[in-house]
Amino acid sequence: MDNLQELLHGFTIAVTVPHLALMAVGVLLGILVGVLPGLGAPNGVSLLLPLTFGMQPVSAIILLSSMYWGALFGGSVTSILFNIPGEPSSVATTFDGYPMARDGRPTTALATAFGSAAFGALVGVILITFLASWVAQVALAFGPAEYFAVYFLAFASFVGMGGAAPIKTVVALAIGFAIAAIGIDTVSGSVRLTMGIDELVKGVNFVVAVMGLFGIGELLVAVEEEFHARAVSSKIDWREVFRAVGRLPRHSVALLRSAAIGCWMGITPGGPTAASFMSYGIARRFSRRGRYFGTGEVEGIISPETADHAAGTSALLPMLSLGIPGSATAAVMMGGLMIWGLNPGPMLFVDQKDFVWGLIASMYVGNIVAVVLVLLTVPVFAALMRIPFVIIAPLIVIICVVGAYSVSNSYLDVVMMLGFGIVGYLFKKLFYPLAPLVLAIVIGDKAEDAFRQSMLMSKGSLGIFFANKLVTCLVVGGIALLLLPLVLQFVGLWRKPALPAPETTAQEKVII
């Protein structure tokens, strides 16, 4: 229980008036950058970084990590209210969060998301506290083959359980992989699929794709349907905030499962995005109300949010102990560590005890500060839903255009974003699922790199994916998840040959 003692020492560093004030400032700034699309946590943290050079390292990291917590929470707000995910990891939250908000329950959706996010973060930080040294070892076991297996698992868990027709899922995936391939290829170093446009050498930024696909795409669909053209009459009800949080323990199975997936993906380091998608996919399969996912189910919000935050928190551990950042924001903070004169790596825990344990203690306190502040803002954000569509629609267009432009101050990104908007619209009209497309855009190139690195290592033999226990388990698990729906379908067909009619409509609704 050495760790517990260190942690208590950490609390004495974190729980001081200046540090608590820094946390509050960090969280509020974080919520702000999280809510404003195109800013996002990595940019916010890099803007703030120069201000921290004069500070004590521990104060600086507390400020930056609080900002990170705030941004993670803030990112969910736009996903739920406007279907515009600010961070890759909050895409999965839009699937049920947005329908629920449109349904007149934005308060419930937001409070549920924040509550489960806080739970996920808490589990993540507890894991860091007690398993720090063990966890660092696990991450080391991950070579290219294991990385590929983890990504494969994420794809399999989502794709195998998708509600859409399998062939449409495959088409969406393939388009996503093609988009992910644009730009310079890590393994060969050559330029791919730029179609003569010089600027495309940078590849397609995720934010650009998602703002178009979700923000603009949804808008085009909404314009067509009269239903959307009126404001949602949501009552602002403080009590609903607490009721929604109070209802969370009823979904303890989903919470625990998602937290476990999140921690696992955060450590391994598949990252928060893969974690949230995987958690959502698995929840859809195993939840009793799985077939209603995509229409505003509570567990459809809980699962991705819990996993996202559990992974986001536990991803800080590989950064500190190994020097590999688990997310873009962690990468910026790592740059900060170096500038403050600290070297991330195994010795940080030995050399800089005050720093490490002060940070870990601040994760507990910072998350509590964050969730309190963010729950207080729920009614304010929910009120945004009462603004009539005719006003909110142009605002969404402006937000998407500015957001896409600010990614790298490029006009091309704006054009691409609008192009993705049309793609998003077509996908919806033709019942193609968007989720596999987004998943492939976000982790497609990483999966490809890992696969080809493995092939280089094994000189072209697929045996490398069965070379040790770890990678074999991951690959077999992935294949099992992929085949599960087929098997279940067979069993179902055999038992009752005729499918009841209502099921098909539920299936169509599930398409996202």
Added chain:
Amino acid sequence: MRGTSLFLLSVSAAVVSGSAPACAAWQPQKPIEFVATAGPGGGTDNIARAVQNIITKYKLTDQPIVVVNKAGGSGAEGYVYGKASAGDPYKVIFGTSNAWQQPLVSKVAFNYTDLTPIAAMAQDEFLLWVKQDSPYKTAGDYLKAAATGDFKMGGAQSKDTDEVLTRMIEKAGHVKLTYIPFKSGAETAVQLAGGHLDSHVNNPSESIGQWRGGTQRPLCVFSPKRLPQGAKVTASEGWGDVPTCAEQGLDIKQYEQPRTVWLPGKVTPEQAAYYVDLMKKVQATPEWKDYIDKSSQIDTFLTGADFDKFIKEDLEHLRQVASEQGWLVK
């Protein structure tokens, strides 16, 4: 993002302004953009931010400076942006030898001749690293084992500095290595620590934490003479204790990666001179020395004809390696 930071910076600039530098031929009249051809946290990003901080701290210009990351396509995004901004003296591009290396081996839509060279400001060294518990004590042991075994060498990016050095090691040491490209040096270091690779050729700052933590150690440095002693990294050793590779029979006397600064093409000589002068002032500050020490780099300043000569020589050497490997783009 840019709007906000510009605003914040202009507020701070308004507060501190009032000390205009002594009369120079050309002075910036609007905010300056520093383009880092690497993502936040990468080596090139760090140098851009370090220079930005020093300029702001010493008020070396009245104008606010913003750092923008354009890391796409291994940095090509930033250079292409520089090319597209021809004639604009308010865009300063920070890069590496990538600027002339990348166009040689892949079809990127720029060449270093599209840019105006300002200076090479620091040199990053390369070392040969192995896992801590590997049996090799010297580069000679390593080469002997590599000659019979199937060795995996990791590195950042493909056909970039790390792979070029790997091919040079193959040639000088008469061995064959399997090169596995990763996204960054940090990622490569972790792969070595996990035992998935046999070696890599990281820069000091990319692996210092791993060395101190006892997961990997350097065998030798690709430098004509040993590095300056500096502070001890591990309990018993510092950078100065690492032998040179040539000393150990791996005959590669010198291999370094310069951190380079550029303006877009078609700027006036006065504008280029202003930035050369600005960078010289930055280099004279104690903060710069501090940055160099912390990132374990070598302080240099090449500009004008010297910089030109450096590029030409490096390019000649690269062309040779690239043509042997069949990398040259048609």
